[in-house]
């Protein structure tokens with residue numbers, strides 16, 4: 273590949289990150305280090321700003337008219353909002369997978385995987401190899417290798433989500449953001465995606481929002497608990513190694529949440 277990002281996982285760090293929609297402050301003072309090659313889970317009740325935080329991390333928040341932000345987001349120490357830095361370049365290095373699988377339905381499976389390259393203007397001399405490698409990493413290769421010319425929309429929901437992961441991986445991002453990637457999927461498909469996340473560990477930094485506590489426990493190294501108290505902006509109440517957050521957190525609200533007492 274020519275013109276792609278430097279390969280391998282990168283560290284992401286939020287420093288005092290805040291976000292507004294209009295004059296509504298929805299996220300305040302988030303400090304969080306997402307270590308290179310680790311999986312960081314973001315948990316917390318609906319509406320506490322997890323998706324907004326994720327969108328701050330790859331410059332999608334600014335696409336909402338009237339939105340604003342403050343603080344810094346550092347990718348391997350460099351502010352992604354530095355003057356002159358292009359959002360397109362940032363989004364190529366920091367990919368995103370959404371709750372609802374969104375492949376291009378009429379494009380073939382192969383074209384879907386390669387579609388990010390065109391947008392990012394990356395040249396690739398061996399497209400067949402890249403298609404195989406990306407689908408392999410997303411855990412989909414064996415199921416689709418004989419029908420790469422079929423439309424992406426013909427796959428099952430779980431396969432479509434893995435196709436979206438393959439499309440994101442094809443540009444060799446340093447970070448992959450996932451916003452409730454399994455919430456529309458059945459348990460078997462969910463398990464496949466969790467296996468994929470486990471295999472990506474060390475190769476890509478993963479940040480995943482999930483409402484499934486078992487999933488957060490299974491897939492992540494580090495967990496951050498977000499909460500918005502009544503009429504207050506969302507904040508990170510507590511963060512730490514996943515094992516600790518789920519067994520002996522410092523804040524009683526964290527324990528109540530991970531034990532399912534609210535949210």
Ligand SMILES: Nc1ncnc2c1ncn2[C@@H]1O[C@H](COP(=O)(O)OP(=O)(O)O)[C@@H](O)[C@H]1O
Nearest residue numbers: 293298316317318319320321322323324325336
């Ligand atoms: N596009 C938007 N315009 C205005 N308010 C929004 C928008 N998206 C989210 N919000 C508000 O921001 C807050 C955080 O939402 P969100 O980040 O989606 O939370 P979560 O992902 O934790 O459920 C909520 O109060 C929500 O209503």
Ligand SMILES: [Mg+2]
Nearest residue numbers: 322323324451
């Ligand atoms: Mg959300």
